Amino acid sequence: MALRRRARIQRAGDLAELVRLPAVLSVPGDVLVGAAASGQLGNVSRTAGLVGSSSLMYLAGMALNDYADREIDAVERPSRPIPSGRVSPELALGVAGTLTAASLALAVAADGRRALPVAWPLAAAVWGYDLFGKDTPVASLSMAACRGLDVMMGSGTQGAAAALPAAAVVTAHITVVTEVSRQEVTGGDASVSKRALAGTAAVAGVSALLAQRAPKLARVAGVGLSAAYGAFVGRAHVDAIEQPTPARLQKSVGAGIMGLMPLEAGLLAGSGSVVPAAGVAALFPLARKMAKRRKVT
Incomplete structure (x- = not known):
């Protein structure tokens, strides 16, 4: 009995590693930002x-x-769940398919058929990027489009115009993170992280600018959270500029994933939604604590 229990716990841990469970805390802010903007x-x-x-x-x-x-991970990241033999490829594909179907069903349950014009393209973007888009010239934009569409999930097509500026900010941030991630195994030169630092500063600046129309308290919170995002993610880029090693670049990518939370909290505050912004910001320390136990990249 004890051995079976331990085996189940181990299997659950392997699946949690497969899906990068701590990083899912960066997701709720996408929908909240879109819903608030619209x-x-x-x-x-x-x-x-x-x-x-x-x-x-x-x-x-x-x-x-x-x-x-x-196949690439078998060479570059042999400790990951599939190449290490802890999760079979068939199980991973089955998990992906089941979760996708459940996601689409839940979207329809929450918003009716109105959800499908965004939910279907989002699913297509995710599967298209993972299976076909990684080695294309537009790989980073393809990945970023997934998170931009995720913001549009919150607005739906009926509120899309109002949510576009915030979606563009999130898309720009993910483009920067994805560009860095392409160097995280082999290492790179400092120019990659220098561009990432400039991109992060621009994203923080635009996020703060979007908060200028909010009431005073919300405006202050929006600007402050945007600055916190820039400082947290920017510091990781600075470290990678000094030493563009795989370890530093992986840390930079991890900071980019975690940094989405203060960025989206800033966007929420900037739209006047201070309480939801505080909720998203509160996920940040929790996600960082969880990320110390399980990798997010």
Whole structure:
């Protein structure tokens, strides 16, 4: 009995590693930002359902990523769940498919058929990037589009215009992170991280600018959180500029993933949604603590 229990716990841990479980805490802010920008945050059941759908799609993408990269990982990252033999490729693909189907079903349950014009393209973008898009010239933009569409999940097509500026900020941030991630195994030269630092500063600046129309308290919170994002992620880029080793670049990518939380908290505050912003910001220390136990890159 004890051996079976330990085996189940180990299997659960392997699957948690497969889907990069701590990083899923960076996802709720996507939908909240879109919903707040489009004035739909007050529909609690809709927002909660779409947050759940978005989170499932993210986990599906992580499992599919490792399925698609299993041969490369056997050489570059042999300790990952699939090449180490702890998770079979078939199981990883099954997890990805099941989570994708559950995500689409939950989106429809939360917002009806209106969710499909965004949910289907999001699913297609995730599967397209993982299976076909990684080695293309637009790989970084392809990955970033997934998170931009995730923001649009919160707004839906009916509120898309209002959510576009915030979605563009998130897309730009993920583009920067993805560009750095392409060097995280082999290491790179300092120019990669210098561009990333400049991109992060620009993202922080635009995020702060979007907060200028908010009431005073929300504006101060939006600017402060945008600055905190810039300082946290920017510091990791500075470290990688000094030593562009795989370890430093992996840390930079991890900071970029975690840094999405203060960035989106700033966007929420800047839209006047201070309480949800505080909730997203509160996820940041929790996610960082969890990331010390399980990798997010």
